[in-house]
Amino acid sequence: MLDRLKEFASNFFVTGEPMIYMSDVAIVLVSLAIIFTLTYFKKWKWLWREWITTVDHKRIGIMYLISALLMLFRGGVDALLMRTQLALPNQHFLDAQHYNEIFTTHGTIMILFMAMPFIFALFNIAVPLQLGARDVAFPYLNAISFWMFFFGALLFNLSFVIGGSPDGGWMSYPPLTELPTDPGPGENFYLLGLQISGIGSIATGINFIVTILKMRAPGMKLMKMPLFCWSVLASCIVIIFAFPALTIALLLLMIDRMAGAHFFTMTGGGNPMMYINLFWVWGHPEVYIVILPAFGILSEVVATFSRKKIFGYASMVASLMVISIVSYLVWAHHYFVMGASAGVNSFFGVASMIIGIPTGVKIFNWIFTMFRGRVRMTLPIYWTMAMITCFAFGGMTGIMLAAVPIDYQVHNSYFLIAHFHQTLIGGVVFGLLAGLYYWWPKMFGFKLNERLGKWAFWFFNIGFYVCFMPQYALGFMGMTRRVYTYPADAGWTSMNFTSTIGAYMMGVGFIFMVVQILYSIKYGERDLTGDPWDGRTLEWSVPSPAPEYNFAHIPEVEERDAWWEMKQKGQSLVQLNHQKPFEPIHMPNNSGRPFIMSLFFFIAGFGLVFNWWWMGAVGLLGVAVTMVLRSQERHDSHYIPAEEVQRSEAALGRF
Amino acid sequence: MKTWWRKGLFLGALGLLFLTGCSEKYPLLDPQGPVARKEYHMLLLTTILTGIVIVPVVILLFVVAFRYRDRPNSKAAYKPDWHESKWLEIIWWGIPVIIILIIATVTVKETFALQYPPEKKEPITVEVTSLDWKWLFTYPEQGIATVNYMNIPTDRPVKFVLTSDAPINAFWIPSLGGMQYTMPGMAMRLWSQADEPGTYIGKGANFSGKHFAKMSFKVNAQSQEDFDKWVEEIKSTKPALTNEGYAELSKQSVVGESAYSSYPEDLYMNILMKNGGEYMPNHWMMMENQKTAQPTK
Numbered sequence: 001m002l003d004r005l006k007e008f009a010s011n012f013f014v015t016g017e018p019m020i021y022m023s024d025v026a027i028v029l030v031s032l033a034i035i036f037t038l039t040y041f042k043k044w045k046w047l048w049r050e051w052i053t054t055v056d057h058k059r060i061g062i063m064y065l066i067s068a069l070l071m072l073f074r075g076g077v078d079a080l081l082m083r084t085q086l087a088l089p090n091q092h093f094l095d096a097q098h099y100n101e102i103f104t105t106h107g108t109i110m111i112l113f114m115a116m117p118f119i120f121a122l123f124n125i126a127v128p129l130q131l132g133a134r135d136v137a138f139p140y141l142n143a144i145s146f147w148m149f150f151f152g153a154l155l156f157n158l159s160f161v162i163g164g165s166p167d168g169g170w171m172s173y174p175p176l177t178e179l180p181t182d183p184g185p186g187e188n189f190y191l192l193g194l195q196i197s198g199i200g201s202i203a204t205g206i207n208f209i210v211t212i213l214k215m216r217a218p219g220m221k222l223m224k225m226p227l228f229c230w231s232v233l234a235s236c237i238v239i240i241f242a243f244p245a246l247t248i249a250l251l252l253l254m255i256d257r258m259a260g261a262h263f264f265t266m267t268g269g270g271n272p273m274m275y276i277n278l279f280w281v282w283g284h285p286e287v288y289i290v291i292l293p294a295f296g297i298l299s300e301v302v303a304t305f306s307r308k309k310i311f312g313y314a315s316m317v318a319s320l321m322v323i324s325i326v327s328y329l330v331w332a333h334h335y336f337v338m339g340a341s342a343g344v345n346s347f348f349g350v351a352s353m354i355i356g357i358p359t360g361v362k363i364f365n366w367i368f369t370m371f372r373g374r375v376r377m378t379l380p381i382y383w384t385m386a387m388i389t390c391f392a393f394g395g396m397t398g399i400m401l402a403a404v405p406i407d408y409q410v411h412n413s414y415f416l417i418a419h420f421h422q423t424l425i426g427g428v429v430f431g432l433l434a435g436l437y438y439w440w441p442k443m444f445g446f447k448l449n450e451r452l453g454k455w456a457f458w459f460f461n462i463g464f465y466v467c468f469m470p471q472y473a474l475g476f477m478g479m480t481r482r483v484y485t486y487p488a489d490a491g492w493t494s495m496n497f498t499s500t501i502g503a504y505m506m507g508v509g510f511i512f513m514v515v516q517i518l519y520s521i522k523y524g525e526r527d528l529t530g531d532p533w534d535g536r537t538l539e540w541s542v543p544s545p546a547p548e549y550n551f552a553h554i555p556e557v558e559e560r561d562a563w564w565e566m567k568q569k570g571q572s573l574v575q576l577n578h579q580k581p582f583e584p585i586h587m588p589n590n591s592g593r594p595f596i597m598s599l600f601f602f603i604a605g606f607g608l609v610f611n612w613w614w615m616g617a618v619g620l621l622g623v624a625v626t627m628v629l630r631s632q633e634r635h636d637s638h639y640i641p642a643e644e645v646q647r648s649e650a651a652l653g654r655f
Numbered sequence: 656m657k658t659w660w661r662k663g664l665f666l667g668a669l670g671l672l673f674l675t676g677c678s679e680k681y682p683l684l685d686p687q688g689p690v691a692r693k694e695y696h697m698l699l700l701t702t703i704l705t706g707i708v709i710v711p712v713v714i715l716l717f718v719v720a721f722r723y724r725d726r727p728n729s730k731a732a733y734k735p736d737w738h739e740s741k742w743l744e745i746i747w748w749g750i751p752v753i754i755i756l757i758i759a760t761v762t763v764k765e766t767f768a769l770q771y772p773p774e775k776k777e778p779i780t781v782e783v784t785s786l787d788w789k790w791l792f793t794y795p796e797q798g799i800a801t802v803n804y805m806n807i808p809t810d811r812p813v814k815f816v817l818t819s820d821a822p823i824n825a826f827w828i829p830s831l832g833g834m835q836y837t838m839p840g841m842a843m844r845l846w847s848q849a850d851e852p853g854t855y856i857g858k859g860a861n862f863s864g865k866h867f868a869k870m871s872f873k874v875n876a877q878s879q880e881d882f883d884k885w886v887e888e889i890k891s892t893k894p895a896l897t898n899e900g901y902a903e904l905s906k907q908s909v910v911g912e913s914a915y916s917s918y919p920e921d922l923y924m925n926i927l928m929k930n931g932g933e934y935m936p937n938h939w940m941m942m943e944n945q946k947t948a949q950p951t952k
Contacts, residue, residue, distance in 0.1 A: 096865050169862050175839060176822035176864055266840035266931025272823065273838075306723070309738035315748070337825060338836045339843040342770050346763040353755045353762075360708070360751035361744075367716050368743065372734040374725040385720060389713050396705040403758060404766040405697045408833050409683055412825060412860040476683040478829035480860045483868035490856075491680045 014164050017098065024161055053590040055139035058546060060146045061124030062443060065436075067150060068118035071109050072510070074157065078106035080507055083467075087500035089488040099484035100167040101186070105160070107170030112194060113153040115290040115424070116201060118432045120149070122293060123208055123232050125439055129539035129546060130226045132217025132555045132562075137210035139588040140636065145200040145207065147598035152197025155605050159189035163609065166190035169482065171279055172253070174264035174272045179257050185609050191254045192605040196598075198247055205239030208232055217538070219557035223317070226537045226560075227310060230317050231296025234324040235289050241328065242285035249278035258611060273338065280331040287424065288327040292320060294431025295362055298387060301380045301434050302366045304533050306373030309561060312365040319358030326355055336407045345404045352402035359395055363388055378533075379453045383434035386461050390426025394419060397472070415475025418468045425464060441532045445544045446524035452516035460509030467502025470495035528653075530573075536564040541573055543652045549585045549640055552577055552649050573654045582646045584639040591636070597626035682829035687855060687876075688848045689773035691832025697765055704754050769833070772812035773848045779808060782923045783817045785824035785837040785859060787907040788866040793918055799889045800896050800915040802904065804873040808882040809852055815845040820905050820926045824867075825860035828874050834860055840931035842923075849876035869909045890916045898922070 014020050038044050051059060081102055085094045094102065128136055136142050159165045163185040168177040177187050212233045216225065252263040253275060262268030264275045303310040310316065332340060332348040366388060375381060397419040400406050410416060441447050474495050479486065486492050531540040538555055539546070541563045553576055559565040566572075604619025649655040686692040723731050772778055784791040792805040807813050817826050819837035827834040828847065835845040849855070859870030877885065896904075896915035901922060904910075919925075924932075 096868065100862075100865065100867075173823060173862075176862070181822055181864060266838075266934060267929075268931070269934050270931075271934070307725075307733075308735045311738050312740075312744050313738065315744050335836070337834045339838065339841065342767045346766050349762050349766065350759040353759055357748070357751040357755055360712075361747055363712060363716075364743075364747035367712070367719050368740075369738075370716075370719045370723055372732045372737055373723050374729070374733055375720050375723050376725045381720075385716065388716055392709050392713050396702075396709045399705050399755075399758065400698060400701045403697055403701050403762045405694045405762065405769055406701065408769065409691070409694045409698075409829065411834050412827075473681070476681045478682050478827075478856065478858060480827070480858050482862040485868055 012162060014161055020161065027161065048592070049590070052595050053143075053592045055135070055143045055588050055590055055594075056548060057124045057128050057136050057139065057142060058443070060142055061121045063146055064117040064121035064124060064149070065443075067153065068114050068121055071114040071117065071153065075106050075109040075114050076507060076510060078102045078109070080503055082106065083500040083503035085484060086486075086496050088497065089486050089490065089493055091485060094484065096484045097167065100169075100482070101165035103482055104166045104169055104172075104190070105156075108156065108166070108190065108194070109153075110424070111170065111286065111290075112197060113149075113156065115428055115432075116197075117149055117153075119235065119290055119293045120145075120201075120204055122297065122432065122435045122439065123204070125443055126435075126539055127208060127211060127229055127232055128215070129442070129542065129550060130229050130537050131212065131215055132220065132538045132551060132557065133211065133215040134550050134554075134585065135588065136207050137215055138207050140591060140594065140630075141203050141207055143591065143594035144597065145204040147594050148200030148203070148601060149197045151598045151602035151605075152193045152195070152200065155196060155602055155609070156189055156193030158606075159186055159193075163189065171276075171283070173279075174253060174256070174275050175266070177253065177257075178265055179260075188254075188257065188609040191250050191257070192609055195247065195250050195254075196601050196605050198243055198250070199601075200598075201239060202243045202247075205236040205243065208236045209240065212236075217555050217557050217562075220562070223314070224557060224560045224562075227299035227313070227316055227320075228293070228296035228537075230320050231292045231294075231299070234320040235292040238285045238289045238292070238324050238327055242282045242289065245278050246282035246286075249275055249282070252278075254608075258608070276335060276338070277331070280334045281328075284331040284334065285327045287420075287428075288323055290428045291423070291431070292323065294387065294428050294435070295320065297431050297435035297438065298366060298384050299362075299369075300537065301384050301438050302369045303561070304438070304535050305376045305378060305381045305384075306370045307376075307534065308369055308373035310365070311368040311371075312361075313560065315361055316365055319361050322358045323355060326351060326358075330355065333402055333407070336404050337411050349402050349404040349407075353399050356395055356399050359391075363392060378437075379448070379450055379457065380434045380438040380533075382454070382457050383430050383437065386457070387427060387430035387434060390422055390430060390464070394422030394426050398423065410475050412481055413475040414471045414477075414479045414481060417481050418471035418475060421468050421471075425468075438533070439539075441527040442530075442539055442544050442546070444521075446520060446526050447532060448520045449516050449524055452512055452519060456509045456512035456516055458509075459505050459512060463502045463505025463507075463509055465502065466505060467499050470499045470502075474499070531563075536561040538563050541566065543654065547648055547652060549587060549645065552582060552585075552645050552654070553580050577649055577655045582642040582649070584642050585645055586637060586639055589636050589638055593626050593630055597623055597630075600626060682855070685830070686832060687830040687853065688832055688850050690769065690847050691830060693765060693769065693773075694832050697761065700761060701758055704758055708750060708754055769846070772814070772846050774810075774812055776811050778812040778814045778846075780814045780816060781805060781807065783815050783826055783837065784923070784926055785817075785819040785821055785826070785863065785870070786905050787821040787864060788859075788870050789904070789908070789910050790826075790857075790859070790870065790872045791901075791904065793923055794886075795923070797886045798917050799886060799893075800918040801889075802910065802913045802915075804875065804912045805857075806875045806877060806882055806885050807849060808879045809849050809876045811848065811879065813847045813849075815847060816923075817843045817845060818923070818927055818930070820930060822863045823861055824863045824870065826857070827860040828855055828857040830855040831874065831876075836861060840927060841935050842927055842932075849874075852877045852881070865907075866909050873912070889914045892916075896922075 038047060051063065054060065081094060082099065085091055085099055166172065166186040166189055168182055168187055172187065172190055176182060212229055255261045256263050262270040264270050264272045266272065299310050299316055329351040330348055332344060333352045336345045401410065401416065401419055437448060437453065474492055477492055479492050527544045530543040541555065542550060555562065600619045600622030603622065604616045607615025607619055646655060684695065686695045780795055782793040782795060790803055791800065793800045815826065817835050817837045818841060819839045824837045825834055826837055826845065831847045831849050833845050833847050835843050853876055855874045855876065857872045857874050859867060893914045893916045896918040898919050
């Protein structure tokens with residue numbers, strides 16, 4: 001009995017690596033610390049009532065943000081481990097298996113559990129406020145989305161200590177990831193973790209499309225909507241059409257692995273190319289899903305900090321929409337070298353280049369928004385400038401990769417690695433950080449320290465170029481991606497070493513960001529006006545952080561940049577609150593069910609990872625029960641009485 | 656202005672890249688055959704065409720941001736409501752359209768050209784099989800086989816016919832150009848050619864499991880005469896590769912170089928069929944002029 005238990009434990013828990021044991025200890029200690037703190041300060045009830053059961057878009061946004069930053073840390077540590085291993089030739093810091101696991105989790109986490117929650121954080125925080133709405137269209141669904149993401153990410157990350165991490169690369173191409181060549185539970189963690197969080201992503205896409213189309217303040221025609229909302233609309237359209245392809249790809253691969261089907265094995269009449277197609281039918285649009293909101297953020301930041309209207313609004317809208325449509329027509333550029341005919345490759349190559357046109361237009365428009373403006377050199381503008389620069393050069397190498405004959409040479413080389421990091425870090429992360437600094441005061445009611453932020457900025461930026469420019473060179477030297485080591489005579493040592501230095505500089509930049517946040521929580525400049533940047537859009541018309549109901553009176557919009565126009569006319573919230581009587585506000589009730597339902601999904605997923613069918617059944621039954629209970633729910637909303645609204649507005653200095 | 660540090664650093668890095676770019680350490684920038692050369696020229700063309708727009712635009716970004724930065728008594732114009740100009744916008748929809756049109760035209764032309772042998776000479780065929788974690792090269796015309804290295808004659812198109820008896824990999828010789836996936840059950844084609852005698856490094860370029868990093872191989876390009884001599888030498892000195900020998904070789908392992916004087920005639924076709932080639936007839940029929948036997952199921 002004891003022996004069997006021992007054997008089970010040694011397969012169940014990941015063993016044999018001192019680094020893993022250290023992490024185990026750290027995880028246990030941190031968990032204990034959290035439990036102790038919550039118990040000591042009697043915060044369990046607070047956690048449940050204020051956060052876990054919340055359906056408030058602002059709080060959900062904050063939870064997304066915290067998750068994204070934690071995942072940025074985990075993905076970043078993965079990156080540093082890889083760069084440490086590659087700093088010198090023939091190193092044994094990590095073995096082949098460990099390295100393969102780490103690049104798999106790095107890629108998956110950064111795209112799905114860092115970039116996605118980061119954009120969702122900003123969607124949640126900014127969109128309803130920009131539209132003049134009191135919440136998203138489906139607040140309950142919004143909570144489900146978050147908890148599905150959370151438990152999907154948790155399941156995926158659990159593989160680090162239980163069962164073993166996936167090791168098939170973040171694309172997880174079969175036949176490598178089929179059962180015979182990849183027997184462990186790691187790949188199942190990948191499939192189920194992504195599947196569960198993917199359901200949340202699709203729901204978020206639907207939620208924000210409906211919010212944007214149906215919940216705009218009176219008078220806010222689509223063409224008067226802030227550009228960030230346009231970018232969210234474009235991004236969500238891509239989400240709802242692209243994510244189902246991933247769902248299907250993961251599902252079929254799961255059936256292959258768990259039920260012995262042959263969707264993606266050649267023997268038996270399947271075809272691995274079907275997976276690769278389905279994966280990239282989602283995978284390429286996915287990068288536009290994360291970059292489009294960054295474009296929207298830049299448009300807001302550039303206009304606000306130049307104190308000027310955005311240049312070429314109609315062009316900006318058109319280019320967002322063109323990108324969201326053309327993004328579906330480019331997926332096969334991920335495998336020009338997989339035997340497609342010259343005709344097919346030409347089509348996808350040219351379609352990919354076409355994306356460069358609307359993107360180029362956006363860059364011109366940002367520059368001409370600054371032209372004849374008054375550009376304030378704050379952190380959001382710093383990151384904006386860094387993003388435009390980096391993304392322009394990333395786009396340049398992107399066009400090279402789209403030129404099919406060049407791709408025949410640089411496919412899967414470090415040239416590709418440098419390219420997509422330049423667009424995903426230089427584009428997405430820089431853009432999202434601009435947005436984070438921009439909306440931070442609205443989220444938390446205080447500004448982040450500029451001085452520490454600039455240290456973070458310079459370390460991260462210089463580090464970025466030191467890290468990734470040498471990787472272009474390594475590509476030209478013939479270094480392929482995903483090699484865990486290389487021979488000393490390859491001539492790759494100096495460039496790899498330089499690249500590692502850059503990666504550590506970025507790590508220092510991240511630490512500065514953390515210090516900046518911690519310092520600013522205590523000493524940051526408080527924002528009492530609600531409008532610290534002299535903003536243009538409606539989110540700056542309400543106090544920071546916004547009250548539960550966002551707007552005591554739903555604003556009436558006449559122009560683009562509604563808040564700016566109101567300020568030009570000398571209107572203020574105080575004045576508006578005096579003009580009209582307060583009315584009761586209809587708000588959704590909090591509910592613990594989204595959390596519980598997602599927890600059941602997690603239980604089902606965990607069971608399926610180990611092929612424990614009973615546990616999978618229990619989990620899915622739990623999901624079904626929570627759904628039925630929800631469908632029977634009759635009282636899911638309440639009114640905030642007019643007097644309470646008035647009290648609260650008065651307390652916020654708005655009455 | 657602090658901002659210029661970063662630009663300087665970037666331009667410096669880029670400059671360094673191109674200054675050192677022509678040494679032999681950069682096989683992609685020093686092509687050794689007509690296929691790689693075509694791909695290299697395409698790289699130069701797109702760098703120039705995209706560079707002439709993107710470099711000035713980024714400079715413009717910093718000039719504008721500097722000129723219109725917010726400071727007391729700024730003499731720069733301030734027009735907060737100026738937000739539209741038909742002509743300016745036509746110009747910058749136009750510039751990228753023209754550039755992309757040029758690059759796209761060349762791309763399509765070259766992509767179609769690369770389907771064909773680089774020169775009109777009698778090609779030599781090499782069948783490539785990626786295994787866990789090694790490369791098997793079989794020469795249907797010469798009847799010999801090698802592992803983890805290959806010799807090819809110079810000045811003559813090489814037709815690689817690629818498959819895999821393991822997860823998907825990719826076959827890549829940076830100096831000679833071109834890359835193609837090796838897919839189980841499919842036989843795919845890649846044209847290449849070497850101009851000069853020399854030893855070039857080849858790579859497995861698509862992740863295929865634990866010891867993927869060990870999947871490089873050597874390509875020795877030599878004159879036709881030397882190549883013929885080498886074939887004779889292999890035939891007379893090396894052992895034969897048997898079916899049992901192949902079964903052993905195809906197990907997961909990392910091995911060094913080896914060569915075989917002969918191999919079972921239908922080995923390659925059997926590998927294809929074993930991996931589901933029957934469902935992909937179009938692919939293995941690509942090997943039209945091979946003296947392989949009928950598929951055995």
